[in-house]
Amino acid sequence: EGNPIKDAVVVTFDDGYHDFADYAFPILQEERVPAVLFATTGFINGDLWLWPDQIMYAVENRGNQSVSFPGASGTLDKNLSDDECWNYIADFCLTLPPEERNEVICQLYRNIDLDIPNEAPDRFRSLSWQQVKEMQALGLTVESHSYSHPILTKLTDQEIINELKKSKEMIQTNLGCKVEGFCYPNGMKSDFDFRVKNALIELGYSWGVTAYPTLSPLADLFEISRYNAGASMEDFFKTVFGVKYLSMRLE
């Protein structure tokens, strides 16, 4: 309540993949570390799987084929690594509104003659509401990460409201908790704007988080910045003990 605590660390997780329950949550519990899960509610509800994963699944199953898709300036060579291919296509899709993005992804699948699975393949599957509910009972805080993980700045005002409202309601209905926080999908500076912030305020949200660090993380409660957990324990420690913050200040 009231002003946020200074010098606190909050551990957060995005999206709601099944491996959060398999790996992260048991460790958080053992170490008694509170955490926040930002849930993409359409994903957890089984209505959809995440579009970046749809791209990765296609890339991984392209076999020995070169990849082309609408909007590409050429064909992605078959010798590119999966990650390089994925980066290229995902970066392009970030610039598109949902319908165009879906069309690009469908065309990508058609070009490599692969069917899009209706449900997320195992490694990309979500948590279930039941699992989230069980973790919530053990202390997990759940907030919103939209309904379908779109790039919100590519949506109309009404579409923005739908994403923010639907996700809030689904969490409230399934988990019976108040939803006050929002995590912008993709979380970069260009992935939210005043329209998104105004809609959050209008719908009763109290704060929003981004996916990059800044020198004043709490200067705007609708733009609270975050650090990546990092790829190693050393990296993680540097983040939580403020070493990264200090080195940013010294730059």
Ligand SMILES: [Zn+2]
């Ligand atoms: Zn996300």
